[in-house]
Amino acid sequence: MAMSTRPPMSKHHYADDEEVLRRLSNNDPDIAGLSVALQDEYSGNDDDWMENVGNAISASTHLRTLTIVDDSDGHPPYGLPSFFMGLAKNRSIEHLTFHQFNHRYLNIFTTLAPFFEHNTNLRCIEITSCTNFVGKLSFLNTALAKTKHLKRLDLSKNDIGDAETSKFIKALSETTTGLQDALSELCLAGNHIKTKSCKCLNDWLSRRGSKIQRLYLQNNDLNNECIKVLTTGLVANTFIKCVDLGNQASVTAAGWQTFFQTALIDPKCSLESIGLSGNNIDDAGATALGNALTINNKVKIVDISLCDTPITLQGWRGLTTCLQASSSVVEELDFSGCHITNEGAVVIATALAGNASVKKLTMTHNQAISPDGWIEFFRLLADRETSFVGLDLGYNCIDDAGAAKLTEILSKISTLSSLNLAFNRSITSKGWCALADVLKPTSAAKLKELTVLDLRGDQSDNDVVICYAKALAGNTSLEKLTFFGQVLVKESGWKAMVKTLHSNHTLKKIFGGMSRRPEELGILLELNESENKAEVAQKKSLMHQNSDEDKS
Numbered sequence: 001m002a003m004s005t006r007p008p009m010s011k012h013h014y015a016d017d018e019e020v021l022r023r024l025s026n027n028d029p030d031i032a033g034l035s036v037a038l039q040d041e042y043s044g045n046d047d048d049w050m051e052n053v054g055n056a057i058s059a060s061t062h063l064r065t066l067t068i069v070d071d072s073d074g075h076p077p078y079g080l081p082s083f084f085m086g087l088a089k090n091r092s093i094e095h096l097t098f099h100q101f102n103h104r105y106l107n108i109f110t111t112l113a114p115f116f117e118h119n120t121n122l123r124c125i126e127i128t129s130c131t132n133f134v135g136k137l138s139f140l141n142t143a144l145a146k147t148k149h150l151k152r153l154d155l156s157k158n159d160i161g162d163a164e165t166s167k168f169i170k171a172l173s174e175t176t177t178g179l180q181d182a183l184s185e186l187c188l189a190g191n192h193i194k195t196k197s198c199k200c201l202n203d204w205l206s207r208r209g210s211k212i213q214r215l216y217l218q219n220n221d222l223n224n225e226c227i228k229v230l231t232t233g234l235v236a237n238t239f240i241k242c243v244d245l246g247n248q249a250s251v252t253a254a255g256w257q258t259f260f261q262t263a264l265i266d267p268k269c270s271l272e273s274i275g276l277s278g279n280n281i282d283d284a285g286a287t288a289l290g291n292a293l294t295i296n297n298k299v300k301i302v303d304i305s306l307c308d309t310p311i312t313l314q315g316w317r318g319l320t321t322c323l324q325a326s327s328s329v330v331e332e333l334d335f336s337g338c339h340i341t342n343e344g345a346v347v348i349a350t351a352l353a354g355n356a357s358v359k360k361l362t363m364t365h366n367q368a369i370s371p372d373g374w375i376e377f378f379r380l381l382a383d384r385e386t387s388f389v390g391l392d393l394g395y396n397c398i399d400d401a402g403a404a405k406l407t408e409i410l411s412k413i414s415t416l417s418s419l420n421l422a423f424n425r426s427i428t429s430k431g432w433c434a435l436a437d438v439l440k441p442t443s444a445a446k447l448k449e450l451t452v453l454d455l456r457g458d459q460s461d462n463d464v465v466i467c468y469a470k471a472l473a474g475n476t477s478l479e480k481l482t483f484f485g486q487v488l489v490k491e492s493g494w495k496a497m498v499k500t501l502h503s504n505h506t507l508k509k510i511f512g513g514m515s516r517r518p519e520e521l522g523i524l525l526e527l528n529e530s531e532n533k534a535e536v537a538q539k540k541s542l543m544h545q546n547s548d549e550d551k552s
Contacts, residue, residue, distance in 0.1 A: 012067070015053045024056040024063070033065040038077045038101075050079030054086020057093075064121075065095040076105040084111045091119045097126040104132040109139040117146035124152040133158045141171045148178030154216075157190035162221070166196035173204035180209050187216035189244070198226040205233030205240065213239050218246035218275060224255035231263045234271065244275030246303070253282040253309060260285065264292035264299065273301035277334070282309045287318025294322045297329055305336035305362070316344045320351035328357045336392075337365040342373035349380035360390035364420075371399040371426055378405045387415040394451070394484075398424040400431030407435050411443040420451040422484035429460035436464075436471040439478060451482040453512070462493040465513075469496035476506050483512030494518050501525065502544060505536045 012033040013020040024031045036053060057063060066087075088111055101108075109116075116122070127133065127140075137160070144150065160168070165188060172179075188197070204210045222230075222245065234240055245251075256279060263269050281289070281304055293299055311319070322328055335348070340363070352358055369377070374396065398406075398421065410416060421427070421435070432452055438445040452468075453461065465483065472478060483489070494517055501507065501524035508528045510521070523543070527536050 012065070021053060021056055024060055025052075027060055027062060029062040031060070032062055033067075034063060035067045035069065036083075037069050037071045038080065039071050048079060048082075050077055051082035051086070054079075054083035056086075058086040058089035060090065061092050063090065063092050065097075066093050067097040067099065068101060069099045070101045072102070076102075080106060081111070084108050088112050088115045090115060092121055093119060094121050095124040095126075096122065097128070098130060099126070099128050101127070101130045102132055103130060103136045107136060107139055109136060109143040113143055113146065116143040120149055122147060122150055124154075125150065126152075126154040126156075127158065128154060129157045134160055134164050137164060137168050138171075141168060141175075144172065144179060145175050145177055147182070149182050150179060151182055152185040152187075153183060154185075154187040155191065156187050156216075157219075160188075160191040162192060162194040162196045165191050165193050166200045169197060169200040169204060173200065173207070173210065181211055184211055184239075185214040185216075186212055188220070189216050190219040193217060193220040193222065193226075195223075195226055195229065198222065198229045202229050202233035205237040210237060211239050212237070214242040215240060216244045216275075218244045218248075218277070220248065221250060222248040223250040224252055224258070227251055227255050227259050231259060234263055235266045235269045238268070238270050240270055242273035242275075242301075243271060244277075244303075246275045246277035246279065248279055249308075251279060253280050253285045256281050256285045257288040260288040260292040264289075264296050269296070270298060272298055274299060275303045277303050278306045278308065279304075280308045281311065283312055283315030283318065286311045286315035287321075290319040290321045292322075293328070293330060294325045297327055300329055301332040302330060303334040305334045305338065306365075307338050310339035311344070313341070313343050313347065316340070316347045320347055323351040323355040323358065328355060330357055332360040332362075332390075333358055334362040335366070336362050339368055340366045341368050342370055342376070345369045345373050345377045346380065349377045353380050353384050355384075356386045359386075359388060360392075361388055362390075362392040363396070364392055365395045367395070367397055369397060371397050371402055374398045374402040375405050378402065378409060382409050387413040389415055390418040391416060392418075392420040393424070394420045395423040397426055399426035400428055400434070403427050403431040403435050407438055410438045410445045410447075414444045414446045416445060416447060418449040419447055422451045422482070423454045425454050429464050432464045433467040436468050439468065439471040439475045441474040441476075446477040448477055449480040449482075450478060451484055453483045453487050454485045459488070461488045462490045465489050465493035466496045469493070469500045472504050472507060473500045475504060478507055480509040481507060481511070483510075485512070486514050487512045489513040489515050491515075494521060497521060498524065501528070502540050504528075505533045505540075 012035050013024075013031055015021060015024075015034055015036040020031065020034075024034065034057070038050075057066065084106070144153070201215070205212065227245070227248075234243060256276070264271070264274075286304075289302075289304070293302070322330060340348070345366075352361070403421070403424070410419070435452065437443060438447060439450070453464065461483070465487070468481065472481075494513075494515070497510065498518060498520050501521065505528055508525055510525065524540065527539055530536050
């Protein structure tokens, strides 16, 4: 789901690196992101390692993101209280994450009370996949009541249960501090939420005090009654923009149909993004959704991926009616894993061909569409007046002919910025190399992100890498290239990339490749991170001169 207020992640460093810890202690401004793995025994020689990390964090004024992961065997690591006392003094952290933390031995929220109260930079707290967390919820509520600027709270996958979650929501909704005005995103996924919690959420959303804009409730135990209860609050609240209700096994097709026909049709509903992945949406539900979106003029993002009940041709015809309406505002669609057939793909492509609003399309994991089906899909979209910005078509049956057809189309448009074709195993090295043409200066395409290949791990992978290196020599748009899977890149492949990067100043990231990369490749990619391309070119020229002098 899109539209998250998650802060941009700083480059992460690791606390078990002695040099990183030294730099953090010296308040190095470049140490803005830190990961701390709690261990029973620190691998170094310092028994006070955890206390030292806490002290370093307390003194830092540049640290922005801190991730704490519990890698111990369930016993509190030596020095843990001292670590949290140090953290409590920090006033710079914006994004704090606890992952798999065992809350059994320490009430960290009482210790961290000064951090919550006095750190005015704090914007995001993530407490995910933790154990023995339920008993500490009341202490967390007390701590949260002291915050004034927190925007995002994520308590996913903690198995809290319906009763305790409802108490937490009620206490949170009754907070009278600045938290009510600041909190815009709440994630309670994977906590076995049922009716009690939904009623508390409904009460909160229905009151004027709630400013929640994004609500994530996927992977819970909601039923038809829960959806009905939530609908009232979702319609009444004018701030809510995004809701994720994915993977609710107990909600029937009729329950979803009622939701579409009530919430989405109501003109007061302010939702712009709905997540329905992994649900029981049948033909009737798909048709109801299509009819609702024909009337609705606010919903821009729709995710119905991984539907438990396959949608047939009748359902796709009903759903895509909204795309044929001139009033359609839908911009992003996710139809991944929806058992789409060739006939269904034709219906979708035909609707999209005359649609002017959809910019991003995700249709991964639809192996029922044959190679010929994809060629027809691309043919129908060839003359679409409004071009896509993002296409994700990975894990399908696109072959060389389909890749060639897509390349032909993309070479004529400049709006597409992101393309993923990974794990289309019917594409051979010949097809992958042909696709590289979209990166050449002769193509109108201006891709910024490209993901290709699969798990072959043979000589052909290296040939493809060399092909892409040559295509990138004159490219000025691509910033991120991913060779997906266990791609075998030989020395000749990396050398070709290094050669290209001496003249290519745009490519910043290359992901993938099983072999060891040359150090020079990393240096060149890091140089490309700078926006001052003239300076980048100058530094590369000096590198080349120094290299020639060393060889002579």
